[in-house]
Amino acid sequence: MLLEVNPRKSQPISLTPLIDVVFILLLFFMLSSTFSKTKQLELQTAAPSSTQSSATEHNQLLLLADHQVELNGKHYALQAEAFAQQLQRIVTNNESVTLAALASVKVQDTIQLIDKLRTAGITKLDLSPSVAP
Amino acid sequence: MNIVTTQQHNASRNNLDDSMIPAINIVFLLLIFFMLAGHIEAQDAQLQIPASSSETELNSAELEIHIAASGGYTINGQASQQSLADYMNGLVLTPDTVVICRIHRDLPSSALDPVLQAVQQFGIKTLSIATEQH
Secondary structure, eight states: OOOOOOOOOOOOOOHHHHHHHHHHHHHHHHHHEEOOOEEEEEEEEOOOGGGSOSSSOEEEEEEOSTTEEEETTEEEETTOHHHHHHHHHHHHTTOEEEEEEBTTSBHHHHHHHHHHHHHHTOOOEEEOOOBOO | OHHHHHHHHHHHHHHHHHHHHHHHHHHHHHHHHHHHHOEEOOOOTTOOOOEEOOOOBOOOOSEEEEEOTTSOEEETTEEOSSOHHHHHHTOOOOTTOOEEEEEOTTSBGGGGHHHHHHHHHTTOOEEEEEEEEO
16 A cells, blocks of 8 residues: 655744744743842851850840830830940940840841841841740 | 735745844843743742841751741651641751751741750751841
């Protein structure tokens, strides 16, 4: 039996389907790719109080709700000038800070405060577990 | 006459193709840009890490703790039914273990406590929190 071979004419790929596919790929990569990079924030964890050196002045900072903080028992608003001055004092005296947050405060707010302290120039920063209100 | 019209048709089609080529070049360039510059990451609504201005590159960790918005957690990819505090107490870690915590940004700070306490207990000095750069 003779099979009829149908020799196809070699047709050049037409551009339109090609562009369709490329556009779909483009849309996929545009929508699915993220440009924000994952970084890390290194925290010193507060050592038990017995081993803390008493040589340097120590500050207790407590993050309260609604952008309020308590530094060594005194209330401040995070944006307040008085708090900025306190931070400046800590930086110039190279004092250490132990930060704790109220249990209800969001992780994002704690991270934001740590950012703020780091930006202010505080290097000796410890994070201790949260405090029950 | 007929021949002339087909020729015209062919010519216009060729012109169309010719004018498409620069457009396709641009689309290809965009495609390559997005493929190389972006990276595809699982966007998990349950685990949105906090934003920070930290510039430190993410290291690889021996212990990676994920804490999702529900409070559920995985440690090195494995979930457990125990409470996080119980699980952490059952671990034995050396003081030089690298620990990275991915925690959902809207969780209360107390969600991080079991990790902090365990890290302190094992004498690990630093804990890394995965953050997203703005």
